[in-house]
Amino acid sequence: MAFESLGDRLQGIFKKLSGKSKLTESNMEEMLREVRLALLEADVSYKVVRDFVNDIKEKALGQKVLEKLSPSQMVVKIVYEELTELLGSTDSELKLGQAPSPIMLVGLQGTGKTTSAAKLAYLFKNKMNKKVLMVAGDIYRPAAIDQLETLGKHIGVDVYTDRSGTKPPAIALNAYKKAKEEKYDVVIIDTAGRLQINEELMDELKEIQKLVPVAETLLLADALSGQDAINVANSFNEQIKLTGVIMSKLDSDARGGSSLSIRKMTGVPIKFAGVGEKVEDFEIFHPDRMAKRILGMGDVISLVENVQENIDQEKTMKTTRKIMSGNFGLDDMLDMLHQLRRMGPFKKILSMIPGMPKISDEQLEKGEDMTKKMEVIVSSMTVEERKHPEIIKNSRKQRIAEGSGTDAYQVNRVLKSYEQMKESVKRMSPYMKKGMTESMQKDLMNQFKNTK
């Protein structure tokens, strides 16, 4: 990431301030300057930043610094709470009304309308069991219809197309009629990218809203966009009354501060977030997570949810107990790694843990590659060898290396990691009995930093 997180920035200033028990104008000034910079670098609109910092100042002045918090942490806490509040303190759901419910996607060129149409359709079909019709309303960009058709085929959702030169409003109406007759639940209308200042094309959207009872008009906002995002959103909202926003490209490393500007200036809730290239990479928008992202504070909640969804808890408990007892084999180690892998790419998981030192993509990929290699190597072992790796001596190593298409060196590395893991478990088990204490977390963090 190009910019330090606010946490990093404030750390330096905090040192000077430790021991202060109250936030005053003078001890806050420097911190507020950093808050301002962090927000500007996250592409929050200049005016929004100005108002925001003033609000924070008022809120924070005279507040007693809570016990256990440093003044800087106190400021971060206030900033975070205020950001979360502004981004919309509750998750905003779609209001679908009577089926078939038309949902129209609008936005500038290249913000991700077509991709999001497919993601949204996939969500309705797979998570809510809805019968979905996608409508190819972008008749201008070459092959935009083909793109939606391909995506539709891929996710098994019907696509309404009309290549005869019919205008988009009529296409939308015809598609809606079809959806009514054939009892579709949701109609997702893709539209061409357009500038908010292009009157002719904006009129086209108004026309669609007139002809079809559009339940939701969702604006695509690109997480990579800068200061002008707010003008775009304002203008779209004034002309065609938006009911929600989808933030796209949140799998980038951009801070996405425009989300704050849009929410604050238009009042339109942000409803979804696009978080990857695959159709399932689409989430309900969580204001609290976004606040942390803008501030660079990590995303604990996402991690927790991911863990709960993907880990087979019983199995994990069993593996964990076995490992903690110090009496485990290579299979158990692999199990553990498998569980981790199922949560998603390591990078995603690690990035969600606040305070985690930054690990380069390369290191992470090496890690993932190694896990895969490990699997291959272990699968070339006999059951006995997996249970009692200590019996693996030279001739066995040779055989395993050949069987897995690797070499003795790599087999050795697997065995070594196993021994290291066993060793750390031994060291950790006294802590485990007491439960995770704060001092232990600190120890772990230090260890991590040292190995880096």
Added chain:
Amino acid sequence: MGLFDYLKKKFSKNEDEKNIKPVEEQKVASIESPVENSDKSLSSSSVEGKEKIKDNTQEAYARGMKKARKGFMYRLKSLTSIFRKVNEEYFDELEEILIEADVGTELTFRIIDEAKQDAKVYNIDSPEEINKLVVEKMFEGYAQSGKSVSPDLNFVNNGPTVLLMVGVNGGGKTTTIAKLANRYSKAGKKVLLVAADTFRAGATEQLGVWANRIGVDILMGEDGCDPSSLCYDGVRKAVNEKFDLVIVDTAGRLQNKTNLMNELAKMRRVIGKIIPEAPHETFLVIDANTGQNGIDQAKVFKEATPLTGIVITKMDGTSKGGIILAIRDKLGVPVRFIGLGEGMNDLKEFDLDEYLYGLLLVEEDED
């Protein structure tokens, strides 16, 4: 004479005469530096091509950036009337204008600080003079931050010239490629497009439609096929069949996805296996709407495949595209082309004069 005066004079004169001079003659003397051509084998494209291509450039800037420039110089000017003498508040307003143009905090603060200092040293307190100072700083900063490069493609003397187009998703690569193909095909070049975005659904078809409309050749692969091998085939075809220009489309990729960036580096290597110096040009496509992440985009793409230029797209919207100044400042990558509209002819050679003028132009009829 300050730059602002110069610009005003130059453009009002041109408008009077309704006579658009070739861009070469419009360069500002003080920043004029010889076009550096590090590689002796490179030469400029044919003169006839340039003549054809350079029509209506100025009009296109004026029309295309109509929305973007609303605000910028207009605001500078209106400030002048509000603040009779420059004070802190005035500099704050200047700062706001630059940041809202996506120039970024670092460069903005530097420009403002320098202007403040100069104002003190030379005892300048009239807003007009300060405005000039700020504009000059932006101009000089750009000129001094990297090599001065001719925006037009540098064609090699022997064999095909290979242009690789890269960028994040939705920046406008495919459309820009169509415009470039159109430009050079009209200038008499034999152009081959390689549809190496095999990832996005419909991307190949999209480029195919364009190739058909413009009347240039295209090499397409199956959806999901290895883009590197397609690049290999494309460049080999171009050598065998004596194409002048190969433009390679690539899938949009976010720069924090290491796998995809590695894939790009591989494409570059594979192209180099057939023509060692190729790709001769690699353009990063940057959307004018891009915020501060643009610096990171340029940095990481540059690491994966050395960039010879930037194409700034979608300048016909309300965004100011100030991120290109920040990118130039940090990384020295020059802007080569600018997309000023949806039409095939709305891609123009980047010209700093025109760009700043477009940003700064004040229209009398504005409120």
